[in-house]
Amino acid sequence: MIALEFKLKGKAQQYRVIDEMIRTAQFVRNKALRYWIDNQGVKLVDLYKQCALMAKEFEWAGKLNSMARQASAERAIFAIQRFFVNCQAKKPGKKGYPQFKKHTRSVEYKTSGWKLSTNKRGITFTDGFAAGTFKLIGSRDLHFYSPNEIKRVRVIRRADGYYAQLCINVERIEESIPTGKAIGIDVGLNHFYTDSSGETVPNPRSLRKSEKALKRLQKRVSRKKKGSSNRKKAINKLGRKHLKVSRQRKDFAIKTALCAVKSSDFLAYEDLQVRNMVKNHKLAKSISDAAWYQFAQWLQYLGKVYGKTVIAVAPQYTSQDCSACGNTVKKTLSTRTHICSCGAVLDRDHNAARNILAKGLRLAAITLNTVGHTEINAWGQNDLYSLVVTSTSKSTD
Template structure:
């Protein structure tokens, strides 16, 4: 499944209708959740039936396409299933009990209620709201995909306008030449990442760089009269600034993950529990700004696309243990150099990256210290890489 996004260009009246569509989808979702709360053993089919009841009871709710109403009910059932899954897994902390939505920004259609123009450059909504035709603005081309491959169309409202996301049922695969490299990656705040070869990528700190402008925009929001048109304009300007930071962070995570995956055939990274780490209020902003979780998700996704092996490793003791002798050298976060009694002196993150790779190799039954330097074989792959891939394939089945 791939997602292609386009900006919707239309008139002001059309945008107001889209807002009504989004509010209706939120109403259906909240009503479906209330029905689950008031009844026992509710299934998705029961929520589908409740959507039909709501369409008859509220005339404006009936304007929304029937499949769009079902998609809104699915959002409720997904939240319910996630809650029960967290309870079953005994997830620490809050389990995520489903809540009523207040500021929903999207509505989702399935295979009806919309249609593309013959040139696939415009999108028309055909349900009861009659939002009309919107021009699609974007760099991607929908001509490569058959109409029946588009399974869902999601309309999202953001600070800088409205967007349509097309969910297309195709598998994305890319062919690349094997590099024969296996690396470990340690992420941090000083450097965004350091790999087992000692190479580093600097931390861009998008939020920190934009913080002054964000504070100024927030002050303007606070200074305006509550509920006035000027305050709404100020809120929109603030939202645009936050949206820019979010897009910068996502773009950096994708490009960095892509470089890592393309340059190596085997990648081991630390599986950080960011949710717990942000409880440290002194580092929470910097950790959130780094977006390690987003980077890890793109590593996993691009690994599948390019046919590379990407493995998450538990981060315990990777910074404290010596990558050469294995002895534990305790150090605080402020100590950035690893100095061991065996004579090893390394950057703290470089030492951790070596330990991350060594952990995976130990799981595969390979001793990194006894391998030494290996030659590249006739297929362009090192003996180390071949051993890692062969051993890890046995472990993962």
């Protein structure tokens, strides 16, 4: 499944109709959640039936396509399922009890309620709201996909306009040239990441660079009268700036992950619990700005697309243990150089990256039933790596 995003170009009246569609989808989702609260144990089929009853009870709710109402009910059931999964897993802290939505920004259609134009450069919404035809602005060509392959159309409102995401039921597979290289990746704040060969990628610090402009725009919002049109304009400018920062962060995460995946056949990275790390209020902003979790997600996704082995390893003691001899060398966060009694002198992050690679290779060896080869020296892991790659290629043939 891939998602292609296009910007919707239409008239102001059409955008107001989309806002009504989004509000209706929010209403259906909240009503479905209320029905579950009042009737514990209901299933998705029961919520589908409630969607049909809502269409009869509320005329304006009936304007929304029937499958779009079902998709809104699915959002409620997904939130309920996530809550129960967190409870069963005994997740620490709040378990995410489903909440009523107040500021929904999207509405989702399935296979009906919309239609692509003949040249596939426009989309028409055909349900009761009759939003009309919008031009699709984007660089992707939809002629490669048949309409039957498009399983969902999601309309999203953002600070800079309205977008349509088309979810297409195709599998993305990219060809890649084997490099015979294995790397371990240690993420950080000084450098975005340091790999096991000593190469570093600078931290872009997108939020920090835009912080001055964000503060200025936030002041403008605070000075405007509540409810005034000038305040709405100021809020929109602030939202556009935040949107730009988030796009910069996402773009950097994708491009960096793509370079790492293409340049190596085996990648090991830290499985960090970012949610717990941001509880440190002194580092929370910098950690969030680095977007480690987003980078890890793209590593996993691109690894599958390009057929590379990507493994997440536990981060415990990767900075404290010596990658040369295995001895533990205690360090504080301010200590940036690893100095061991065996004579190894390395940058702290470089040492951690070597340990991460060793852990990843060890885990891969165990997975491939090569328990006899789990003794690894992080300074020379080529023999074991060749065994891992060979076993992986045989298992996929």
